[in-house]
Amino acid sequence: MTTSEPITEKDRKMAQKCLECPVCSHARKKQRGLAFWFVKKIEQDKCPYCKAYEKVYGRKAHEPIEAL
Numbered sequence: 001m002t003t004s005e006p007i008t009e010k011d012r013k014m015a016q017k018c019l020e021c022p023v024c025s026h027a028r029k030k031q032r033g034l035a036f037w038f039v040k041k042i043e044q045d046k047c048p049y050c051k052a053y054e055k056v057y058g059r060k061a062h063e064p065i066e067a068l
Contacts, residue, residue, distance in 0.1 A: 007056055014052030018061055021049065027062045036062055 018024050027039040043050035043061040050061035 005055075011052045011055050014049050015056035018047075018049040018053035024050065024053075024061050028064050031062075031064060 023035050024039050026033075027036040030036060039050065039062040040060075043054070047061070053061045
């Protein structure tokens with residue numbers, strides 16, 4: 001998602017909630033199953049935390065966190 005809006009502190013706090021969410025965390029880790037499907041379907045339309053995660057980290061809430 002490319003946006004010209006600046007990332008605010010509120011966006012960062014909301015994205016942190018997504019990182020801490022057990023459902024989203026499971027979806028990112030396992031990449032399959034009910035949690036993965038659920039997060040993939042709700043992230044863009046329903047969940048403000050998933051939207052903030054995408055804005056801050058530049059990837060969808062269900063996509064795995066890349067190892068550095």
